[in-house]
Amino acid sequence: MDYNFYQNKFQSAISTILKKELDDLKLKVSIGSVMESLALKVYKSEWSSNPQSPLIANGRIFFSVWVNDKAIQENKIYYNIHALKLRELKGYKILSRNFAERFREQFINNSDNWPNVSVQYGPLTLMEGWIELKPDSIEKDTSQLVQKFLDISFIIDETLDHYKI
Numbered sequence: 001m002d003y004n005f006y007q008n009k010f011q012s013a014i015s016t017i018l019k020k021e022l023d024d025l026k027l028k029v030s031i032g033s034v035m036e037s038l039a040l041k042v043y044k045s046e047w048s049s050n051p052q053s054p055l056i057a058n059g060r061i062f063f064s065v066w067v068n069d070k071a072i073q074e075n076k077i078y079y080n081i082h083a084l085k086l087r088e089l090k091g092y093k094i095l096s097r098n099f100a101e102r103f104r105e106q107f108i109n110n111s112d113n114w115p116n117v118s119v120q121y122g123p124l125t126l127m128e129g130w131i132e133l134k135p136d137s138i139e140k141d142t143s144q145l146v147q148k149f150l151d152i153s154f155i156i157d158e159t160l161d162h163y164k165i
Contacts, residue, residue, distance in 0.1 A: 001067070001068060003033060003038050006038045006067050009138040009139050009142065010038065010138075013139045013143040013146065014143070021150060026046070027043065027153060028042070028045070029042055034066070036069070037066045037067065037068035037071075039065065040064065040065045040146070041055065042063040042146060042150075043063070044153075044156075047060060047061040047156065048060040048089070049085070049090060059085040059087065060082075060083075060085075063080070063081050063149040063153075064079065064080055064081075065077060065142055065145050067133070075132060075133045076130040077132075077138070077145075078128065078129070079129055079130065079131070080125055080129070081125070081128075081149075081156075082126070083096065083100065083126050084124055086099055091164060093163055096123035100123035102159050103126050103156065103159045104127070106155045106158065107119065107126070107127060107152065107155055113148055114127070114148060115129060115131050116129045131145065
């Protein structure tokens with residue numbers, strides 16, 4: 001896999017998202033190599049057990065778009081929302097399975113906007129889907145996925161609010 005090619009495409013995709021919109025939502029973006037994949041992650045520091053290092057915190061919630069050799073062979077770009085070790089988030093009392101169910105109840109109302117999406121996973125993967133990998137439109141397609149996430153990110157905040165101590 002040509003990491004530089006996809007990193008440049010993901011970086012281009014992010015450049016089309018308004019920084020003000022990300023800032024208003026308190027969201028951050030990271031692009032990097034993870035487990036033999038190149039991933040674009042969107043997250044909030046508050047959605048982690050370690051706000052100073054949210055990307056490597058044990059407990060964290062994030063949206064990701066990624067490619068790897070297998071995805072490229074399948075001609076797909078994958079996306080998902082992960083919720084890892086939520087019991088470690090400070091200020092909350094969360095059972096992961098309950099959090100996943102509550103999130104999915106709200107997400108399902110918006111699921112028509114997400115191609116090839118499924119919520120039929122354990123509590124660590126709140127939803128996952130894929131889009132066709134089209135080399136000429138990777139930036140546009142990735143940007144649209146990120147924008148879709150920005151539009152539903154409030155669901156994570158609302159779900160977390162239910163578990164505040």
